[in-house]
Amino acid sequence: MSTTPDKLVERYLKHLEVELDDVPRDRRREIVDEIAGHIAEARAGLEHESEADVRNILEGLGDPADIAEDARERFDVQPPAQAQPFKPGWMEIAALVLLLIGGIVIPFFGWVIGVVLLWASNAWNVRDKIIGTVLVPGGLALSAFLLFYAAARSGEGTSLGTLCEADPATGQQINCHRLSTGVSSAGVDFTQVLGTLLLIGIVVVPIVTTAYLGYRLRHRPPAAMA
Amino acid sequence: MVAAGKQDALLAQMRKGTLQYCVLALLVNEERYGFDLVRALAEMDGMVTSEGTIYPLLSRLRRDGLVETTWRESSSGPPRRYYRLTKTGRTALDAFRSEWGPFRDAVDHFVEREAG
Numbered sequence: 001m002s003t004t005p006d007k008l009v010e011r012y013l014k015h016l017e018v019e020l021d022d023v024p025r026d027r028r029r030e031i032v033d034e035i036a037g038h039i040a041e042a043r044a045g046l047e048h049e050s051e052a053d054v055r056n057i058l059e060g061l062g063d064p065a066d067i068a069e070d071a072r073e074r075f076d077v078q079p080p081a082q083a084q085p086f087k088p089g090w091m092e093i094a095a096l097v098l099l100l101i102g103g104i105v106i107p108f109f110g111w112v113i114g115v116v117l118l119w120a121s122n123a124w125n126v127r128d129k130i131i132g133t134v135l136v137p138g139g140l141a142l143s144a145f146l147l148f149y150a151a152a153r154s155g156e157g158t159s160l161g162t163l164c165e166a167d168p169a170t171g172q173q174i175n176c177h178r179l180s181t182g183v184s185s186a187g188v189d190f191t192q193v194l195g196t197l198l199l200i201g202i203v204v205v206p207i208v209t210t211a212y213l214g215y216r217l218r219h220r221p222p223a224a225m226a
Numbered sequence: 227m228v229a230a231g232k233q234d235a236l237l238a239q240m241r242k243g244t245l246q247y248c249v250l251a252l253l254v255n256e257e258r259y260g261f262d263l264v265r266a267l268a269e270m271d272g273m274v275t276s277e278g279t280i281y282p283l284l285s286r287l288r289r290d291g292l293v294e295t296t297w298r299e300s301s302s303g304p305p306r307r308y309y310r311l312t313k314t315g316r317t318a319l320d321a322f323r324s325e326w327g328p329f330r331d332a333v334d335h336f337v338e339r340e341a342g
Contacts (some may be wrong), residue, residue: 016278027285034260034281034307041261044303060268062276070242071282 005054019068103141250319259306
């Protein structure tokens, strides 16, 4: 027996399996097994099997996509076309804009309105809503405030303020590190790097979160549908 | 005038809807395995366009309890799954028959009138 017919059959069955992906597992198995059996029976009935014979058998069975469509209909499985991209409305767009810059336009309350819209919309699931609320509260308003604060606390360059440890014996603050982004004359130490990363993060994270929520509008998880 | 595409879809639906009763009817006197059923159905032109679509149907009929299956050894290869009509299947077939006869005659009466 030549290997080509085997390859053809193998490819057909694999194709069928993929097409039946959204049919419940046990039914998919049953259908694929039965069709594999059908092919085996048909091939066993041939005297001298040729590639053309096998192609005829597979063609008689039909396009795997047609079989899968039939199976979906028989088992009331929603066709994949159902997964249309969600059309974002004004509420979703307003929520994203307000979450990011609402706190700057109307201090604090702009962001709060954004959160209310975020939770009122059914475009996102709970996980996304929590991400949108927690990363970062206030949105860019908080970033702006912190940048402003850091700049005010530090003469040269921006700083996130000062990290201190309290001496357990005296209660005095010791081991103070200024979280600075300015390159001091002593060179770059760990706290400076950390400070810089924090500052970058506080600006980047709200932007990334907003971009992520925007992405989720177009690629909704199945759980959020229906 | 119905558009050609719509008419095709309508015929496909009619075929799909009646196919299961043809399968049940084939199982009235004997149990059969899948390939054997397909061969019997394919003897009549126009009944099955894609043979593979029989298998989702058989799976559905089994789940609905209209047929039941048994595996049997085959002399010529791996074991075969044989389909057999259940009591429920027989009832469903009888119910369909009593509707289908008058319906077919009525359609014939109008559609075939021109042809004489």
